[in-house]
Every structure is written in C-alpha cells, then in structure tokens.
Amino acid sequence: MKALVATGPNEFSVQEVTEPEPGYREVLARVRAVTICGTDAHLLRGDYPGFWPPGYPFIPGHEWAGEIVALGPGAEDLGWSEGDRIAGTSHDACGVCQxxxxGRYNLCENYGKEGLHRQYGHNYQGAFAEYVVHGVKAIFHLPEEIDFPTGATLDPASIGLHTANRGGVRPGDNVVVFGPGPVGLLAADAALTRGAARVIVIGKPSIDCDRLELARSMGFEAIDYEGIDPVEAVRESTGGLGADVILDCAGVPETFQWSIAALRKGGRCAAVGIPVEGVALDLQELVLYEKELVGVRATAGEMRHVIPLVANGRIRVKKLISHRFPLEEFGEALDTFNERRGCAMKVIIEP
Ligand SMILES: [Zn+2]
Ligand SMILES: [Zn+2]
Known part of the structure; x- marks a missing residue:
C-alpha cells in the first residue's frame, strides 16, 4: 500500500509499504479521508523527539474515516463487519487501569506500554496511508448522513466537545474562546450545544484574519486583540464582569494569563492548547476569586456524543474543511496547512 512515511525530523515521503494485518479485536480499514492536525505538523518537524514518534520509520495521521475491509479475531463478536463505514480516534487505551x-481513558495509566496502550499516529502507526489497523475501542460507526471527509473531522470535533465539557459551560453562560483555529471554532460550537448564551472568539488579526472572518460568518462575536488589551475587551463586552467560561485553544503563555484575568469571579478556564514554555500566573486572583484552571487532553468518550451533533449540523465541521488533496500531494497539503494558504483550516488527504 501507499503511505506517508516519516524517516527523520522534516524527512518524509509517500512510499510503498507492507499492508498491516489486524490482530485480536482489531480491524483493517481502507482510509478514505484523513485530516492534517497541528500535532501532525509538529510531529513531522520532529518537535517531540523520541516520544511522538518513538522511532523511525513512522506513519503519522490520526483523524480519519473509511471502511472496514478485514476483521481480526474477536472483532465480529463485538458487532463489527466488513464494509462498515467508520471514523477513528487516536487513543486505544488499556481498558483495565483505574x-x-x-472512563477517563485519555489519562490511561499504561500510556504507551507495549501490548496495553496505543495512540495511533502518535506512538503507533497511523492513517496517512491507504490502509490502517485500529483496535475496536478506537473506531465508531459512521451514520449515512456523514460523508468521509466530515467523518475524518469527528476526532477534533470530539476534542472541541471535551473542551466545552471540561469548561463546564452552563445554559446562559458567556463563553470566550481564545484561538480561532479548527479546535477553537469546534469548541465554540460545542459551547452552544451546552447552552452558552454568547460565544466571543478572540484572535490575532495578523495571523488569524481570515479565521476571525470565518468565526463571524458562523455567527460568533469576534475580537481582534492586536493593539488592544484582550482582558479589557472581554470585561467591556460582559458589563465589566468577565467571562463565565474561557476555552483556551491557543495555548500560548499570554492566553493563560489573560484567561485568569478575564474570567468572572468563580469562572472556569479549560485549556487545550499545549504551551511550549512556562508562564507566571496570578495565583492570588485564582485563590481569592475561586477561579478554576483545568487541562484538556484529547477526548474521553465524546466521540459517540459528537457524531449525532455533527450529523444534525449543530457542530459545523463542514464549514472548516478548506482543502482536499490526494496522498501523493502530501507535501503541498502540509505547506498549505502550515502557511494557512487560502484560510486553510482542515486540510483533508484522500488516499
Ligand atoms: Zn488531532
Ligand atoms: Zn488504562
């Protein structure tokens, strides 16, 4: 089969490789669509040495949809058949640790341990290929209404929903989202499904210009923070009170500081962006005003909740699909994604 093979930092090509075989409670799937995630771009650059990937050669890719072409032993007993249309997610956790x-398998205590835990496309071979093997814990039935490119974006959509869930958004809340990228806009839609009254998306016009425009076109309030104080802007638009919930989908040090300052008393910030450096936080503000800051890692059971919300259009992943490429043009697709050519959001590869 053809696959995108990384052979070192910034070294990758589409090659002919041996097709994988499904083992116990695993399926082999024909990949029909797989999207480029920010994590893929980092991994291909070699930003997580020795961890993601643990070694070379390596096939990345973890947000995908396709159909089952072969079953490993035990998969049929669990309700899977050849021809089933499915979407994948990355965590295939041990299932037996506490x-x-x-139900918090995204925090599996056996992370990365041989034979117990796999994270496809991160520490185990992924889906930038014509075929991929997945354990049945990491696949989900795709309803008729969801096509393959949309199905490939269910994994990031489930992360958006997990972010809103971790933020504890309640009906009538004022919600702020830092970072108008794909996860940010998916988290914004997820906040609406939980009953948010308002969602204000904040980004930097020099890098997020088209994305803020897209956020506006989706009906969100959008604030360009360049040249202004984003904390003041949030306070101004919330009658001086601050936001009930902030979903930090940017993960740069400043957004953590702004989030704590811009929260309403008793408010909560859920952070999904992984900051690359440390930052000083105002802990007095956190303690004295009972503000909360919680982390968000991937998704924990939200795939089954997000599928009907995508199918009925309440989480609008189709709005975010900006480009489609064949696997052979992966390099071009990655450049399009990295350089945000043509307001690149979700760039889909169709192997
Ligand atoms: Zn991803
Ligand atoms: Zn576990």
Missing amino acids: KCVE
Missing part, C-alpha cells in the same frame, strides 16, 4: 475504568 483511569480507564472511570
């Missing part, structure tokens, strides 16, 4: 038992 975090998995509690």
